[in-house]
Amino acid sequence: MGAPLAEFTHGNVHLLGSSLAGEETFIVAPELNVAFDVGRAQRELLGVDHVFLSHGHMDHAAGIAYYFSQRMFIDTPPGHLYAPVGLVEPIRDLLRLWAQIDGHEPPAHIHPVEAGVDVQLRRDMVVRPFAVNHPCRRQDRSTIDALGFSVIEVRQKIFEEYAQLTGPQIVELKRQGVQITRRVEIPLVAYTGDTAAGDFLELPYVRGAKVLLLECTFVEPDHMDRARAGAHLHVRDLGAIIPRLENEKILLIHLSRRTPLATAKAMLRRELSASDLERVSFFMEHRRRRRPAIAEPGESPE
Numbered sequence: 001m002g003a004p005l006a007e008f009t010h011g012n013v014h015l016l017g018s019s020l021a022g023e024e025t026f027i028v029a030p031e032l033n034v035a036f037d038v039g040r041a042q043r044e045l046l047g048v049d050h051v052f053l054s055h056g057h058m059d060h061a062a063g064i065a066y067y068f069s070q071r072m073f074i075d076t077p078p079g080h081l082y083a084p085v086g087l088v089e090p091i092r093d094l095l096r097l098w099a100q101i102d103g104h105e106p107p108a109h110i111h112p113v114e115a116g117v118d119v120q121l122r123r124d125m126v127v128r129p130f131a132v133n134h135p136c137r138r139q140d141r142s143t144i145d146a147l148g149f150s151v152i153e154v155r156q157k158i159f160e161e162y163a164q165l166t167g168p169q170i171v172e173l174k175r176q177g178v179q180i181t182r183r184v185e186i187p188l189v190a191y192t193g194d195t196a197a198g199d200f201l202e203l204p205y206v207r208g209a210k211v212l213l214l215e216c217t218f219v220e221p222d223h224m225d226r227a228r229a230g231a232h233l234h235v236r237d238l239g240a241i242i243p244r245l246e247n248e249k250i251l252l253i254h255l256s257r258r259t260p261l262a263t264a265k266a267m268l269r270r271e272l273s274a275s276d277l278e279r280v281s282f283f284m285e286h287r288r289r290r291r292p293a294i295a296e297p298g299e300s301p302e
C-alpha cells in the first residue's frame, strides 16, 4: 500500500493522487490521460500514458523505472515521460542501470520539454510547460530548473460575423481561404510542482486555469527560513499571491509531512479572506473514499 490518496472533482477536471513533501507527490487526471510527477508509481499512475515530471527530487521521481517496468508487465504500450531537458539522459542511464540489476530494460519514451514549448497530446489539447522557481542543485553543483505544467483545451471558435452562415456557405468561405475561426485556449488544470513565488503566477494559463495545484510546503511561523532556503512557499506567502489569481479552485499540495492538516488549515484561515477560503483547500483534505467493490483480497478496508 502506498501513501493515502486524495480525489477531487471540479466540473470536467478530475484529479487523483497523493502529495506530501518528502514522501511522495503524484497527481493523475485520468480522463485527460495525463499525470504530474511520478511519486512512487502507485497503481493509479500506471494506466496513464503521459507523465510530466517537474523536477528530479526523489519524492517526485522515485517511481520512474517502476512505472515503465509495470506497464511492460501488464502489457500496456510504453508510457511517455516528459522531463526537463537536463534530466533526460540521467533517466535513460537509470533505466539502463536497472537492466543490470533486474535483467529487463523496459521500453520507454522519454521526451525533453522546455518552458513555453507546447506538447500536443490531442488535436484539442496541449500541455504547456512553464518555468517555476525551484532550482535543483546536482552533485557537480550545476542546477536544473524545475518546470510546472498547464493542460490546455484548444477550441476553434467561429467569428461572430460568420455565426449565422449555413454549412455550404462556410464550406465556400473556407474554399476561398477565409479565416472564419479563431483559436481559443481553455486552461483546465495547472500544476506548479515545487516552487517559491515567481513571475509564472502571472501567466494567463496558470492564474486563469480552472484548477490550480499550488505548492505550500511550510506553515509554522519559524519555518519561513526553511521555505526560502529550499525555494518553497510558506502559507504566509499566500496572502499576497491568492487574491491575484483567477482560478476557480486552488488546491495546495506538498505540505510538510510533519504538519497535521488541521494545523495547516488553521494557519491558512489566518492568511486569506473568507471569499478566497471558499476556493482554496489542501489537496490531501479531499481524502479518497475507497469503494468496497474494488477492494482487493488481503487489503484492509481502510
Ligand SMILES: [Zn+2]
Pocket: 055, 057, 134, 194
Ligand atoms: Zn523539490
